[in-house]
Amino acid sequence: GEDVEQSLFLSVREGDSSVINCTYTDSSSTYLYWYKQEPGAGLQLLTYIFSNMDMKQDQRLTVLLNKKDKHLSLRIADTQTGDSAIYFCAESRRRALTFGSGTRLQVQP
Amino acid sequence: DAEITQSPRHKITETGRQVTLACHQTWNHNNMFWYRQDLGHGLRLIHYSYGVQDTNKGEVSDGYSVSRSNTEDLPLTLESAASSQTSVYFCASSESGSSYEQYFGPGTRLTVT
Numbered sequence: 001g002e003d004v005e006q007s008l009f010l011s012v013r014e015g016d017s018s019v020i021n022c023t024y025t026d027s028s029s030t031y032l033y034w035y036k037q038e039p040g041a042g043l044q045l046l047t048y049i050f051s052n053m054d055m056k057q058d059q060r061l062t063v064l065l066n067k068k069d070k071h072l073s074l075r076i077a078d079t080q081t082g083d084s085a086i087y088f089c090a091e092s093r094r095r096a097l098t099f100g101s102g103t104r105l106q107v108q109p
Numbered sequence: 110d111a112e113i114t115q116s117p118r119h120k121i122t123e124t125g126r127q128v129t130l131a132c133h134q135t136w137n138h139n140n141m142f143w144y145r146q147d148l149g150h151g152l153r154l155i156h157y158s159y160g161v162q163d164t165n166k167g168e169v170s171d172g173y174s175v176s177r178s179n180t181e182d183l184p185l186t187l188e189s190a191a192s193s194q195t196s197v198y199f200c201a202s203s204e205s206g207s208s209y210e211q212y213f214g215p216g217t218r219l220t221v222t
Contacts, residue, residue, distance in 0.1 A: 004151075033210075040216075042214055042216050043152070043199065043201075043211075045211070097154075099152040099153075101151040102151050
């Protein structure tokens, strides 16, 4: 099975908050990442969090990390139609990344 | 501006043929990676390199090879293409820093018929 797990799909209304969840297995991961992939494009780094932090905020994005439960979440405030994409969480193992299978976020007007 | 490019963007080939996918980065990054993306599997690591003349196998390396003769390029070769290798391939690079942020190319869609 996947070492990094995410739910496959999330649908929200424009203006609502979105919360995308992820669980990982490697407690030695130094950094955890959120990437965004728009249709037909490569992955774009949204944000990352160092493993000794429990929260990081960057404009509309809030990342929460629960190391005890190996749980990572990404909250997008005031979700817009332009946020519709696939979101991947990833953990670092040395210099390589292990990705989850991605969560497709659909934003309804 | 620095960038990472992949070519071709789309490729159709026949089973058994050798195929090489190009990846070129101008970030001057030491670390380069190849992933494949398949529905339901996210991105899986094929091969990676930490510098010139260094190559390492990833999670799904069977049937693939890479070579690193300079900093900028990491070509991925499918020795004898199989239908199971139909996928979207992404190249990425990162500097040898502490955050290991990876920059991704636009991807190559490969179809093996």
